[in-house]
Amino acid sequence: MTIKIGDTIPAAKLTQASAEGPRELSTQDLFSGKTVVLFGVPGAFTPTCSAKHLPGFVQQAAVLKGKGVDTIACMAVNDPFVMKAWGESQGIQDEVLLLADGSAAFTKALGLELDLTARGMGIRCQRFALVAKDGVVSYLGIEEPGAFEVSKAETVLAAL
Template sequence: MSIQIGDSIPNIELRVMGAEGPEPVQTADLFAGKKVVLFAVPGAFTPGCSKTHLPGFVVKADEIKAKGVDSIICTAVNDVFVMDAWGKAQNADEIIMLADGIGAFATALGLDKDLTAVQFGTRSQRYAMIVNDGVVELLNVDEKGIDKSSAETILAAL
């Protein structure tokens, strides 16, 4: 069963790229006392994720933050080096690129997806959520496409 509205985000250690290289970060620290928009993609540098999903949040970042959002976080089951390179390639300076290298976060949320048939292995489902002080207030999971988890949809929900 996946995480639901009203549930708390599980505390998992993940990675972000710091000034000196990869740094561990606890999800509890990213969400505690903050209003956060979190969105997940199946993979960095993949077509839908690179052409539509992440760019939408890059373009709308200021509008989203103007609605009282402290942080925008993008996560994927990719390593920290890939997430960092993808963020730089997409000019995602206002977005925390959170590496879920082994899929522990996606699995803990119950939002993992087996894409072994297309040689991707276990990845994250495509979703977006609004989290307030670690508690899920909105959860939109896309079965196909990017409509439910787009920056525009999340902005309208704020």
């Protein structure tokens, strides 16, 4: 079942690259007591994700945080090393937290998996964005295949 507005973010573990190596981050630690924008992409280094989705949130980070957002996080069904390399290639500092959902466990718990096996990419995450306040979803934009409207930074900003 797909997550919806009013639902609580499910418990799961994500992975973040750190100087000491991969570090687990629980969704409870990520969302508890905070306003979080989480957006998901089908994959690091993919065209729309690299040219529009991630850069949009980097460009709007200060404005989003000025509207009360504590954390902006990007998630993909990739490993933390790929997410780190993608962040480096995009010049990401600390504007956006890059999180790996390597086995798609959290993606599946959200009901947002996308089967791209026919394209050689396996199970991935649908393109989406959500806002959660203390772990409860207050905005959710899930894109139709090939679209890029409801999950972009400007749309999320307008929903705050």
